[in-house]
Amino acid sequence: MTQHAYPRPGAADARELPQSRTSPVTTEARWTGKLVFGGVMMVVAGLFNVIIGLVALFNSDYYVLGASGVLVLDLAGWGWLHLILGALVVLTGAALLTGATWARVITVLLAGFNALASLAFMSAYPLWSIVVIALDVLVIWAVITAGTEAEA
Secondary structure, eight states, X not given: OOOOSSOOTTSTTOOOOOOOTTOOOOHHHHHHHHHHXXXXXXXXXXXXXXXXXXXXXXXXXXXXOOTTOSSSSOHHHHHHHHHHHHHHHHHHHHHHHHXXXXXXXXXXXXXXXXXXXXXXXXXXXXXXXXXXXXXXXXXHHHHHTTOGGGGO
């Protein structure tokens, strides 16, 4: 039983040992993963906003409004806001996936504004608004904690 599954380094017939699956994750892989996560979540949140906007514009009976209605704008106004904001969020998420440095700043700003808009729209569709706010918070966390390694 002197045979080993892998030859010892330095042995005459030593082959290259396979990479361990438990090798530590490099710093570069961590920030790249966070930025990819942030970009994908931005695209998802933006698509949610586009859907919210299109539904508000084309099927105004879908949202059940109470006596107080929605905050500041009427339903068509919120539909346009969500549609335009959703398109901007999708474009910024795509730019974040390409690694553009400017997209990190714009991502944090748009995600914050998107969360505020969803908070104001919460009286019309609370569950969907909570999902979008949660995605925005995760995006902000991922982009901010990616650190300065991304520029290096």
